[in-house]
Amino acid sequence: MSNPNANPGKQMTEVEALLSGDRRALARAITVLESTRAADRRLAEKLLRCAMPHTGNSIRIAISGAPGVGKSTFIEAFGNRATEQGHRIAVLTVDPTSSFSGGSILGDKTRMHTLATNPHAFIRSSPSGQILGGVARRTGEAMLVCEAAGFDLIVVETVGVGQSEILAASMTDIFLLLLLPTAGDELQGIKRGIMELADVVVVNKADGDMKKSATAAAADIQHALALLKPPPKPNPKRAQWRTPVVLVSSIEKTGLDEVQQKINECRRWLETDGALQKRRRRQAKQWLWNETREQLLAELKQDNAVREALAAVVQQVSDGKLPASVAARDLIATFMRSAP
Ligand SMILES: Nc1nc2c(ncn2[C@@H]2O[C@H](COP(=O)(O)OP(=O)(O)OP(=O)(O)O)[C@@H](O)[C@H]2O)c(=O)[nH]1
Numbered sequence: 007m008s009n010p011n012a013n014p015g016k017q018m019t020e021v022e023a024l025l026s027g028d029r030r031a032l033a034r035a036i037t038v039l040e041s042t043r044a045a046d047r048r049l050a051e052k053l054l055r056c057a058m059p060h061t062g063n064s065i066r067i068a069i070s071g072a073p074g075v076g077k078s079t080f081i082e083a084f085g086n087r088a089t090e091q092g093h094r095i096a097v098l099t100v101d102p103t104s105s106f107s108g109g110s111i112l113g114d115k116t117r118m119h120t121l122a123t124n125p126h127a128f129i130r131s132s133p134s135g136q137i138l139g140g141v142a143r144r145t146g147e148a149m150l151v152c153e154a155a156g157f158d159l160i161v162v163e164t165v166g167v168g169q170s171e172i173l174a175a176s177m178t179d180i181f182l183l184l185l186l187p188t189a190g191d192e193l194q195g196i197k198r199g200i201m202e203l204a205d206v207v208v209v210n211k212a213d214g215d216m217k218k219s220a221t222a223a224a225a226d227i228q229h230a231l232a233l234l235k236p237p238p239k240p241n242p243k244r245a246q247w248r249t250p251v252v253l254v255s256s257i258e259k260t261g262l263d264e265v266q267q268k269i270n271e272c273r274r275w276l277e278t279d280g281a282l283q284k285r286r287r288r289q290a291k292q293w294l295w296n297e298t299r300e301q302l303l304a305e306l307k308q309d310n311a312v313r314e315a316l317a318a319v320v321q322q323v324s325d326g327k328l329p330a331s332v333a334a335r336d337l338i339a340t341f342m343r344s345a346p
């Protein structure tokens with residue numbers, strides 16, 4: 007870092023604007039966090055340092071579900087209701103696949119338009135086509151600056167494919183899974199791991215013709231959850247959280263208060279015995295190691311001596327002449343010798 011205080015006046019103003027809750031300053035801050043330019047990275051570090059003491063005061067919720075289940079519609083209805091109750095909500099998307107389903111971000115903008123213009127809400131979609139690690143870093147950091155800007159409800163929206171749920175769960179307190187009112191069929195298509203992640207299940211589209219099947223689906227899901235999560239060894243100090251299943255119509259705006267109530271209950275449950283703090287500490291530690299690994303690897307790949315040696319090493323490994331483990335150690339040794 008050459009001179010991080012080159013223009014302290016301007017940076018302070020940006021930080022002050024951010025801390026005051028200014029949404030445009032927040033949007034600019036996230037743009038800086040997303041940038042890969044060296045100067046922006048330095049600014050981003052400064053911004054994050056200033057933001058850190060003001061973070062951690064929100065409920066962090068991951069919302070996931072298959073494409074078309076109604077995530078955007080739900081978040082819009084739920085988010086508007088939450089702001090009426092005095093909350094400030096920030097919505098961040100984790101969608102590493104959005105380069106393949108390019109319409110969804112545009113769709114979100116039109117579907118969440120009342121939330122997008124709500125002065126107590128903030129919506130940010132991550133750029134498409136990024137690698138998972140990059141998405142995680144940006145979303146994790148965006149979450150921190152949203153908290154510094156006074157948002158007390160952070161929603162991380164993710165599509166129900168690939169690794170993105172695991173990623174979203176690794177940075178949030180509560181995992182909310184949206185399912186369709188056809189759960190009997192649908193449950194077969196849902197990976198066991200995803201059901202196990204769920205702290206709250208919402209059966210969306212419980213309206214009109216689908217109301218009846220939604221009620222049946224909720225019972226099926228509750229049953230499946232009971233099988234998935236057998237009660238752990240009795241712990242007299244700590245009752246087990248039982249994942250509730252809530253019927254919701256995001257269009258008719260029913261069931262939303264119950265979802266909020268379940269989220270609050272889950273949050274209170276997490277706070278007993280300091281479990282929430284423990285979870286967040288564990289996540290922070292995991293984040294540290296992910297960052298360290300990625301930054302080290304990036305440095306290594308940029309190193310001149312490594313780059314010179316690389317082609318020959320890759321050739322030898324792919325020809326089966328050199329074991330990968332030995333080659334890796336050689337590359338690291340080359341890097342260590344040449345690193346300043
Ligand atoms: N009947 C009914 N339709 C709904 C409800 N919620 C969403 N929909 C409809 O379902 C369709 C998909 O909704 P979205 O909110 O875009 O779903 P999504 O999960 O965000 O979809 P992707 O972003 O593409 O993954 C839209 O046509 C919505 O109008 C609901 O509660 N009831």
Ligand SMILES: [Mg+2]
Binds near residue numbers: 077079110113114
């Ligand atoms: Mg959507």
